[in-house]
Amino acid sequence: MSIRLSKQLGLAALAVAAAFTLSACSESIAAEEGGQPKNEQAGGQPKERPAPVVGVVTVHARQVATAVDLPGRLAARRVADVRPQVGGIIKKRLFEEGSQVKAGQALYQIDDAVYLANLESARAQLATAQAALAKADADLTRYKPLVAASVISQQEYDAAVATRQSAQASVKAANAAIRSAQINVNYSRITAPISGYIGQSYVSEGALVTAGDANKLATIQQTHPMYVNVTQSAAEVMKLKQEIADGKRKLVNGAVEVSIKFENGQEYAHKGRLLFADPTVDEATGQLTLRAEVPNPDNVLLPGLYVRVGLSQGDIGNAFVVPQQAVTRGKQDTLMIVNAEGGMEPRVVTIAGQQGGDWIVTDGLKDGDKVIVEGIMLAGMSGSPKVQTREWTPGGGAAQPGAAAGAAPAQQEQQQPQQQGR
Numbered sequence: 001m002s003i004r005l006s007k008q009l010g011l012a013a014l015a016v017a018a019a020f021t022l023s024a025c026s027e028s029i030a031a032e033e034g035g036q037p038k039n040e041q042a043g044g045q046p047k048e049r050p051a052p053v054v055g056v057v058t059v060h061a062r063q064v065a066t067a068v069d070l071p072g073r074l075a076a077r078r079v080a081d082v083r084p085q086v087g088g089i090i091k092k093r094l095f096e097e098g099s100q101v102k103a104g105q106a107l108y109q110i111d112d113a114v115y116l117a118n119l120e121s122a123r124a125q126l127a128t129a130q131a132a133l134a135k136a137d138a139d140l141t142r143y144k145p146l147v148a149a150s151v152i153s154q155q156e157y158d159a160a161v162a163t164r165q166s167a168q169a170s171v172k173a174a175n176a177a178i179r180s181a182q183i184n185v186n187y188s189r190i191t192a193p194i195s196g197y198i199g200q201s202y203v204s205e206g207a208l209v210t211a212g213d214a215n216k217l218a219t220i221q222q223t224h225p226m227y228v229n230v231t232q233s234a235a236e237v238m239k240l241k242q243e244i245a246d247g248k249r250k251l252v253n254g255a256v257e258v259s260i261k262f263e264n265g266q267e268y269a270h271k272g273r274l275l276f277a278d279p280t281v282d283e284a285t286g287q288l289t290l291r292a293e294v295p296n297p298d299n300v301l302l303p304g305l306y307v308r309v310g311l312s313q314g315d316i317g318n319a320f321v322v323p324q325q326a327v328t329r330g331k332q333d334t335l336m337i338v339n340a341e342g343g344m345e346p347r348v349v350t351i352a353g354q355q356g357g358d359w360i361v362t363d364g365l366k367d368g369d370k371v372i373v374e375g376i377m378l379a380g381m382s383g384s385p386k387v388q389t390r391e392w393t394p395g396g397g398a399a400q401p402g403a404a405a406g407a408a409p410a411q412q413e414q415q416q417p418q419q420q421g422r
Contacts, residue, residue, distance in 0.1 A: 054375035055392030066353040072230035072309035076221035087210040112188035119181035126174030133167035196222035231287040249314030258292040259310035342386040
């Protein structure tokens with residue numbers, strides 16, 4: 001009996017020792033996690049998890065300028081092809097390719113020898129006609145008293161009158177021939193029809209050109225100011241017009257401002273203005289063609305260049321600017337706010353446009369609302385009915401502390417099975 005009793009006491013001692021060992025291990029692990037055993041504080045009360053931190057933006061109603069980014073193509077304000085109006089051999093080119101020319105400036109000289117000869121011939125014909133007119137005038141002056149005295153017949157007098165009228169007509173025809181010959185002489189010196197930049201010359205000295213030739217000699221483009229042609233959905237244009245008519249949007253100084261961005265993202269220094277919208281909708285695409293005018297004093301903009309066009313859509317009053325990542329787009333656009341009790345509350349909002357990386361909200365928010373931008377998922381996983389807030393800034397964020405607070409319970413739950421295993 002003494003041997004059996006001794007074995008039983010030994011087993012009991014081992015059980016007590018094992019219990020103390022497990023208790024010490026649990027306390028050690030709890031101390032590593034927070035200095036107290038799980039779910040206990042120094043006073044023996046259950047420990048409360050800290051409320052997660054979310055990044056918020058406090059919104060305030062204000063007047064917001066709206067714009068839309070559209071593709072566009074630059075075009076010269078005026079374009080003129082230089083063509084010959086008389087035929088002949090090109091004797092000389094009188095301009096530098098790629099230079100600025102003025103309207104009326106000489107560009108080419110055609111061999112004008114034939115046209116000068118025709119001009120001299122027309123002048124000689126005028127002299128002949130004027131001499132015939134002078135003789136007819138003298139005959140008529142002499143015949144007038146003779147017919148009154150019946151020295152000559154009335155028929156002879158009428159013939160003298162007709163001769164004088166014919167001489168007058170010959171003088172007029174000779175004058176017209178002179179003007180025609182002079183025009184041809186002038187056309188032999190080809191001039192610029194408009195002011196602007198002239199490109200390459202498509203002919204050289206010695207080339208034969210003809211009047212009405214389909215081949216152009218050069219092209220002149222007026223590049224200050226420039227046109228930019230863009231297309232926009234007809235439905236969007238109609239909506240914008242209706243909102244302006246209803247007073248929901250207001251144009252700045254009654255005009256639509258235009259900005260230009262190049263392919264590398266750089267913005268052009270000068271602002272333009274919208275000139276008109278084509279009243280006809282493209283049946284295939286449902287698009288309208290818009291034309292804007294942009295200053296180009298330094299000739300930075302080039303005809304045919306592809307650009308992005310920022311088209312002002314007017315100012316919206318009493319609107320809110322919200323970061324895009326705070327809004328969930330769908331049939332109903334929604335976001336989360338922090339209510340007065342410190343809890344998260346969903347809101348259905350109306351989005352009227354975009355401003356950079358933000359949405360413009362016109363309905364669903366109130367002045368001073370705290371819109372949650374970061375930390376919504378972690379706050380929902382924590383199970384806490386309330387959240388802590390910190391102001392969010394673009395690029396910097398604000399919910400890192402909240403993420404740590406929300407992740408702490410998960411870390412504790414991962415460690416619980418390890419404690420039980422021990």
